[in-house]
Amino acid sequence: xxxxxxxxxxxLAGLVGLIAVxxxxxxxxxxxxxxDRRFTLRPEADIESLxxxxxxxxxxxxxxxWYWLARQLPGTTIRVTHGTEPLLSPLRGVGDIQxxxxxxTTSLELTSSSSRKLLQRATGEFRLPEGRLHVLVxxxxxxxxxxxxxxxxxxxxxxxxxxxxxx
Amino acid sequence: xTQAGFFALVYAAGLAFNLAWGPRRDAxxxxxxxxxxxxxxxxxxxxxxxxxxxxxxxxxxxGTLVALVVGSAAASLRxxxxxxxxxxxxxxxxxxVAGAVLVSQFSLxxxxxxxxxxxxxxxxxxxxxxxxxTAAFLADRGIFTFLSYAAGELAGVDFMFSLxxxxxxxLAALLAVAISRALExxxxxxxxxxxxxxxxxxxxxxxxxxxFHMVYIHANLGSALYLFGFGALFWLAERDGDASLLSPALxxxxxxxxxxxxxxxxxxLFAVLAAWPSQLPRRLLAAGLFAFGAITAGWLLLLSAAIxxxxxFLTPGRAVLLSAMxxxxxxxxxxxxxxxxxxxxxxxxxxxxxxxxVGLAVTFAIKxxxxxxxxxxxxxxxxxxxxxxxxxxxxxALALGALCLATPPSRIARPLLMGVAVSVIVVVLLGFFRxxxxxxPADSAGRMFIHFLPLLYFxxxxxxxxxxxxxxxxxxxxx
Numbered sequence: 346x347x348x349x350x351x352x353x354x355x356x357l358a359g360l361v362g363l364i365a366v367x368x369x370x371x372x373x374x375x376x377x378x379x380x381d382r383r384f385t386l387r388p389e390a391d392i393e394s395l396x397x398x399x400x401x402x403x404x405x406x407x408x409x410x411w412y413w414l415a416r417q418l419p420g421t422t423i424r425v426t427h428g429t430e431p432l433l434s435p436l437r438g439v440g441d442i443q444x445x446x447x448x449x450t451t452s453l454e455l456t457s458s459s460s461r462k463l464l465q466r467a468t469g470e471f472r473l474p475e476g477r478l479h480v481l482v483x484x485x486x487x488x489x490x491x492x493x494x495x496x497x498x499x500x501x502x503x504x505x506x507x508x509x510x511x512x
Numbered sequence: 513x514t515q516a517g518f519f520a521l522v523y524a525a526g527l528a529f530n531l532a533w534g535p536r537r538d539a540x541x542x543x544x545x546x547x548x549x550x551x552x553x554x555x556x557x558x559x560x561x562x563x564x565x566x567x568x569x570x571x572x573x574x575g576t577l578v579a580l581v582v583g584s585a586a587a588s589l590r591x592x593x594x595x596x597x598x599x600x601x602x603x604x605x606x607x608x609v610a611g612a613v614l615v616s617q618f619s620l621x622x623x624x625x626x627x628x629x630x631x632x633x634x635x636x637x638x639x640x641x642x643x644x645x646t647a648a649f650l651a652d653r654g655i656f657t658f659l660s661y662a663a664g665e666l667a668g669v670d671f672m673f674s675l676x677x678x679x680x681x682x683l684a685a686l687l688a689v690a691i692s693r694a695l696e697x698x699x700x701x702x703x704x705x706x707x708x709x710x711x712x713x714x715x716x717x718x719x720x721x722x723x724f725h726m727v728y729i730h731a732n733l734g735s736a737l738y739l740f741g742f743g744a745l746f747w748l749a750e751r752d753g754d755a756s757l758l759s760p761a762l763x764x765x766x767x768x769x770x771x772x773x774x775x776x777x778x779x780x781l782f783a784v785l786a787a788w789p790s791q792l793p794r795r796l797l798a799a800g801l802f803a804f805g806a807i808t809a810g811w812l813l814l815l816s817a818a819i820x821x822x823x824x825f826l827t828p829g830r831a832v833l834l835s836a837m838x839x840x841x842x843x844x845x846x847x848x849x850x851x852x853x854x855x856x857x858x859x860x861x862x863x864x865x866x867x868x869x870v871g872l873a874v875t876f877a878i879k880x881x882x883x884x885x886x887x888x889x890x891x892x893x894x895x896x897x898x899x900x901x902x903x904x905x906x907x908x909a910l911a912l913g914a915l916c917l918a919t920p921p922s923r924i925a926r927p928l929l930m931g932v933a934v935s936v937i938v939v940v941l942l943g944f945f946r947x948x949x950x951x952x953p954a955d956s957a958g959r960m961f962i963h964f965l966p967l968l969y970f971x972x973x974x975x976x977x978x979x980x981x982x983x984x985x986x987x988x989x990x991x
Contacts, residue, residue: 349979356976360711363908367718370903392631392670399623408628 406472415442418489426492447490473498515674518667519547519612525577526550527605528584531596533759536588539597543604544689545760547682548741551660552767553580556807558637558659559770563814568640569659570666615677620727624954627729629653631671634661647818651826654772655811657731676733680717680726683737687966688713690744691973697751698978708977716969719905721953721962731771732962738768739782740966743928746786747974750924755796762800768963769808769838773826774942776808776834778935778963783841785864785927785934788848789857801842809835824946857923861930868937875944886943892951893958899951901958905965912972925971932964932971 393412399405424447471478479499490501513521526546534549535541557576558569566572621627633641633649637658643650646658664671691709700708716722725733741764749757769779783804787797816831826834848856876883893899894906916929939957943949949957 353979357707357711359908359911360715363904364711364714364718367715367720367903367905371718371720371723395619395621395623396628401624403625404623404628407625408623 410471410473410478418442421489423489423491426490428493447492471500513667514616515667515669515672516609516613516616518663518672519616519674519678520609521577522550522554523547523605523608523612524550525553525580525584527601528581528588529553529763530760531601532584532587533756535754535756535760536594536596537756538693539600540604541689541693543601543608544682544686545741545745546605547608547678548686548737548767549760549763550577550580551679552738552763553577554663555656555659555767555770558662559655559811562637562641562643562655562659563811565642569637569662573659573663574666611681612674612678615681616674619673620677621671621673622724622728624728624730626653630657630661630729630731631664633658634664634671637662638665643814643818647815648820650815651819651823652773654731654770654775656767656771657734660734661729676729677726679734679737680722683733683740683966684713684717686737686741686744687716687970690740690748691970693748694744694751694970694974695977697748698974700978704977708973712969712973715905715908716966719965720903721901721959722965725962730959732959735768735771735775735960735963736966738764738771739778739963740970742768742782743786743931743967744970746790747924747928747971749792750786750790753792755792758792758796758800762804765804766807769804770811772960774834776812776838777938777942779804779808780837780840781864781934781938782928782931784844785861785931787841788844789853789860789923789927791853794845794849798842798845801845805839805842808838812838857927861927861934864934865930865937868934868941872937872941875941879944882948883940883944885948886957887940889949889951889955890940890943890957893949893955894961896951899953901953902961902965906961909965909968909972912976916972916975919975922975925975928967929971932968935964936961 393409393416396404396412397409399409419442422443422445424445426447468482469480471480477497479497480502481499482502482504484504486501486503488503492499492501523546526549527543529549530536530542530545534545553576554573558573560576561567561569561572629649630653633646634657636646650658661672661675688709691712692705695705695708717726722733722736725736742761745757745761745764749755749761765779765783769776783801787801790797812831812835815826816828816835819826819828819831821828848860893901895902897903897907939960943957949955952958
């Protein structure tokens with residue numbers, strides 16, 4: 346009987362100790378690592394601003410951009426070349442944007458295979474986890490096209506409507 | 513509709529189901545099960561919409577909830593002879609609604625790239641998306657979380673930012689109520705019951721990784737809720753031969769099995785260990801396992817025709833294999849019924865453990881370096897206090913497990929405890945089929961261990977808290 350009581354008291358003390366340690370450790374655990382591990386209370390629930398303020402580079406550079414892009418270009422169809430789709434695949438399901446394969450009937454003035462020439466003509470760029478996404482405005486283009494030349498991704502726009510977010 | 517309104521509708525449907533076909537006599541338990549069960553029916557309805565393509569997922573989900581409320585109310589009227597404590601129902605429901613309204617006022621959501629993928633595909637489904645356009649994503653992740661977040665447009669919000677906290681609160685409520693009910697059945701006095709249920713619930717919910725997942729958009733806390741729901745309800749049903757708990761238990765098993773791509777392996781494992789040696793009516797068990805097998809296998813077969821042929825996780829071949837696994841608990845039930853129950857109860861858990869251990873040994877023999885890398889990552893993620901995932905939770909679990917070995921074996925808890933032990937082996941074994949696990953909070957295996965912690969602590973509580981029964985149990989075993 347006494348042994349059981351001692352064991353019961355030990356179990357209870359252990360449980361209380363475990364809870365106390367875990368509660369004390371919570372703030373310390375949050376500050377570890379580079380991802381978003383800190384608990385924060387926000388009055389708004391706008392996914393774009395949450396993504397844009399994320400402490401995770403991947404979330405901020407990729408999703409922050411795509412949510413913003415979806416808001417800037419509502420109802421747009423973006424054509425992607427083979428191999429570029431994974432870059433833009435996070436756009437699937439974001440806002441009113443369709444991602445379709447490039448049908449190659451789109452007329453593009455920028456058909457040069459020299460990525461250096463294209464880079465010089467880029468009007469801006471976005472930062473992505475994979476690197477820079479260069480933006481080119483081609484007034485003769487019919488559609489929005491995402492393509493890769495010389496390993497660098499380019500986003501072709503028929504007209505400039507992306508505001509000042511580019512950097 | 514608002515988020516809180518959606519949660520209230522899901523809760524009402526789940527409550528109606530539990531009062532009609534679940535623990536009608538235990539109003540508090542019925543209320544604790546209401547949201548998890550209601551959410552499962554929302555997802556199953558939405559899944560029907562995705563599978564048939566007849567209407568959007570939210571339309572089917574909403575239709576299912578309404579049909580469930582009407583059908584359950586009609587069934588309840590026929591069973592009016594069983595009394596319901598409406599005062600307790602009202603008090604618990606008011607507490608749920610207050611909690612849901614409170615957490616819906618703020619955005620507590622935390623994100624990773626995975627979270628954004630969940631929300632984007634949920635958005636595709638909420639706008640009437642079909643299986644074909646999302647199949648590539650469904651090869652990596654279970655459908656449950658996508659469809660549970662597909663209610664965003666219906667609830668009039670950018671995304672369901674309060675779903676994870678409500679799932680977390682449901683887990684805490686169910687954990688506390690289930691422990692209290694289990695200890696009551698074990699003859700533990702009221703004060704000890706309250707102390708134990710509050711203490712164990714606090715110990716589980718303050719574990720950093722679980723507290724974090726209460727605001728983090730992912731599939732793991734839901735998996736933990738439903739696996740715990742199945743295990744705890746099966747324990748309670750088996751303890752007193754209360755077959756009314758089988759329906760919500762099997763709803764939880766179905767929900768768990770479609771949470772992640774590898775979940776059917778664990779669901780089938782727990783179903784076999786719980787159902788084959790069970791003393792509950794075989795006909796009811798067979799009906800429940802049929803529903804589990806039909807839904808899980810049916811979905812996996814449908815998925816096998818849609819997903820890409822190559823992939824790191826779910827491929828068509830693996831989907832067919834998993835669908836066969838989902839039917840195994842039902843297929844083996846007649847065989848188990850022909851053998852003496854005591855024989856099955858005594859040897860089945862050990863046999864499953866031996867098979868899993870041999871499988872693990874084979875994987876180590878084939879890819880020793882790969883498997884050692886995975887194993888080291890798993891050990892560090894679970895026991896490395898500085899990593900900051902589980903803190904001391906698994907150290908405590910190991911210590912309590914050692915203490916359990918000193919107690920008399922329990923006919924009901926043993927298969928479930930063995931289920932957790934075998935699951936640990938299976939998690940490591942699954943590392944064979946993918947890139948090795950890695951150290952850190954994003955690791956898949958580390959997050960999978962969230963699924964087992966609430967059930968494990970529940971089983972420890974029901975084994976260790978009724979201390980005064982140890983001697984009596986030992987005498988029974990000896991007799």
